[in-house]
Amino acid sequence: MELRHLRCFVAVAEELHFARAAERLHIEQSPLSRTIKELEEDLGEQLFVRTSRSTRLTRAGKLFLEHVPRIFTALEQARDSVKAAANGFHGQLRIALSDGITPSRLPTLLALCRQEEPEVEIRLFEVPLSQQIKGLHDDLYDVGFAQSDEVGDGIAVEPIWxxxxxxxxxxxxxxxxxxxxxxxxxxxxxxxxxxxxxxxxxxxxxxxxxxxxxxxxxxxxxxxxxxxxxxxxxxxxxxxxxxxxxxxxxxxxxxxxxxxxxxxxxLTTYLLHREAETSEVLARFIERVQAIESAKGVKPVLPPEPDQEEIEP
The missing domain is CATH 3.40.190.10 (Periplasmic binding protein-like II)
Incomplete structure (x- = not known):
């Protein structure tokens, strides 16, 4: 199995039309069909049901489609890690953000990370909660922020803000x-x-x-x-x-x-990470998160209100 097989599979799975998928990939339709056939032979399963009127994923195809994007994400992260090492970074922290993170805290947190550990590259990923949980399990992210503690087994959850x-x-x-x-x-x-x-x-x-x-x-x-x-x-x-x-x-x-x-x-924001033993980089990051909340200690300043005479009764 090669990367070209996966790229062709994703294109057909998303388009559900071989001609459109071939046009998207800038190849002819016949080599695309051969590539999909090679992939199916390698897996030993049919991935598509193709008729003269439609193309649809089989059950095996749907299951395969759930995993392929994570393969590309992992490859992209590996490529970025190599580039980071070439640029002088000696570590990496992958942070997933779901539900939005309170805007007053994120710049403070990132600035503190840069100040205390400039050799650690910080990478941010804005993803839905379900994708964050999958990514934590699959080691695509090291830590995450979300406004939910309903994350299932294997994920440690700590209310922080x-x-x-x-x-x-x-x-x-x-x-x-x-x-x-x-x-x-x-x-x-x-x-x-x-x-x-x-x-x-x-x-x-x-x-x-x-x-x-x-x-x-x-x-x-x-x-x-x-x-x-x-x-x-x-x-x-x-x-x-x-x-x-x-x-x-x-x-x-x-x-x-x-x-x-x-x-x-x-509204409570939770910090999420795998229950397995945390790295030293992650442990220090969690300490910074906790320190920001401890140092906060003041109520947010609310926006100015309009003059009372301007408010309709």
């Missing part, structure tokens, strides 16, 4: 008469929330808060980032629910942060 869940409110909105907004009042208006397919852990924590109320939320939009959420809130499209640092870091001037009434719900 907590931030209040806030309501992002458009300026001049009637809810701004509340210093702390009751959840029932929030649910009277449309909401823009993070897409659970992209921010699975974040969405789970928000969903738990929304279930406290008897009323069903009106979901106006699901978005892939807090930046887009803040843009829609600023435009008056809907209310948003996000961690305080994400609202503070937003560049949208028309967004005001308000806490929920009662005991403020918290």
């Amino acid at each position: 907590s931030d209040p869940l806030m309501v992002a409110v458009p300026a001049r909105h009637p809810l701004l008469k509340h210093k702390r907004i009751p959840l029932d009042e929030v649910l009277r208006y449309p909401l823009v929330l993070c897409d659970p397919q992209v921010c699975e852990g974040h969405a789970r924590q928000v969903e738990r808060v929304l279930r406290r109320a008897e009323q069903e939320p009106m979901i106006a939009e699901r978005v892939a980032s807090c930046d887009l959420m803040m843009a829609l809130v600023s435009a008056g499209f809907a209310l948003g629910l996000a961690g305080a640092p994400h609202i503070v870091s937003s560049r949208e001037s028309g967004v005001v942060a308000r806490p929920l009434a009662g005991r403020s719900p918290m």
Whole structure:
């Protein structure tokens, strides 16, 4: 089995059309068909069911497709490691980020890593939670950040950062008469929330808060980032629910942060890594993460509020 077999397989599996796959690979269709046949003979399994009208993956083909991208990722990481060594780095730390990481902490953490261990190359990967968990098991990542502790066996989970869940409110909105907004009042208006397919852990924590109320939320939009959420809130499209640092870091001037009434719900960020013995580089990294939280010790500064006379009754 060669890399060309895998590249051809992925192209056909994604296109489900041999002619389009051949065009994508800049080869003729007949050599593409021969390559797929060679791969199937090597595996001893049929990967595609091909008729005059359609091409579809067999069960074996679907299973094979789950593994092939990780092969390419591992090869890419090996190539990058060689380049890093040539550039003077003597170690590498692969960090997966899911659900977004609080923006106020990431620059501080990376700067501290660069200052204390400049010889260690830091590589960041923004991936969905399910992909992070698979990558940790497959040794594609050394450590990860996510807003979920539901990660299954073999992964160590440690709560590291907590931030209040806030309501992002458009300026001049009637809810701004509340210093702390009751959840029932929030649910009277449309909401823009993070897409659970992209921010699975974040969405789970928000969903738990929304279930406290008897009323069903009106979901106006699901978005892939807090930046887009803040843009829609600023435009008056809907209310948003996000961690305080994400609202503070937003560049949208028309967004005001308000806490929920009662005991403020918290969004927790977890550090994930394999349960096997950690390397010295990873152990020192975890110490830095913990040190940042210990040194934080202050509440986030909320965005400035509009003058009260500008708020609609």
